[in-house]
Amino acid sequence: MLPEDNYSGIIIRKAMLQDLPDIYTIEKLSFKAPYSRQYLIFLLANADVFIVAQLGNRIVGYSCSMLENYKGDLFGHVYSVAVHPEYRRMGLGTLLMQKTIEEFKRLGARTIRLECRVSNTDAIRLYEKLGFRIVSTMKKYYEDGEDAYVFVLTL
Numbered sequence: 001m002l003p004e005d006n007y008s009g010i011i012i013r014k015a016m017l018q019d020l021p022d023i024y025t026i027e028k029l030s031f032k033a034p035y036s037r038q039y040l041i042f043l044l045a046n047a048d049v050f051i052v053a054q055l056g057n058r059i060v061g062y063s064c065s066m067l068e069n070y071k072g073d074l075f076g077h078v079y080s081v082a083v084h085p086e087y088r089r090m091g092l093g094t095l096l097m098q099k100t101i102e103e104f105k106r107l108g109a110r111t112i113r114l115e116c117r118v119s120n121t122d123a124i125r126l127y128e129k130l131g132f133r134i135v136s137t138m139k140k141y142y143e144d145g146e147d148a149y150v151f152v153l154t155l
């Protein structure tokens, strides 16, 4: 896994179980249907790329992804990326996604894939800025009936 990287006070490092309370707080502040505490514990133990952005002794953002296999092709699947509302628009989402992309290149993935609510304009701009492209729409993907865009980045 990546060594710690330091960007003017922000450290990007591998997530640890002790980060769970901060991650869960950000998750609840960021999503209509947040992952449960139990599911986050599962992801902390099993995700291939689970990184946090740390400022001082506080976690202010995270990104969590799995390496998956489709017919022999490895691809990174981003499960979640979120930044604490007080720390948005400062480049942290970009930083977390850039580190995630670097890690998947290192792990040998050919592409990275993620799903995003069609109404989530902040995230859509972030992904497009990083070179992701919409490849399809999944109808009623979310529990509340909203559609998802499927984004793919070719590495």
Ligand SMILES: CC(C)(COP(=O)(O)OP(=O)(O)OC[C@H]1O[C@@H](n2cnc3c(N)ncnc32)[C@H](O)[C@@H]1OP(=O)(O)O)[C@@H](O)C(=O)NCCC(=O)NCCS
Binding pocket: 030, 031, 080, 081, 082, 083, 084, 087, 088, 089, 090, 091, 092, 093, 094, 095, 115, 116, 117, 120, 121, 122, 123, 125, 126, 127, 129
């Ligand atoms: C999406 C999210 C992770 C972006 O994090 P962030 O730290 O604010 O992102 P950045 O500061 O790196 O901004 C990245 C780009 O996203 C776009 N963006 C982010 N917030 C925006 C906003 N409020 N309005 C317009 N564009 C926005 C911009 O293009 C920005 O690039 P720029 O500042 O160079 O123009 C954050 O808004 C978030 O946590 N949202 C809730 C959780 C979520 O929806 N996650 C994505 C699930 S698919």
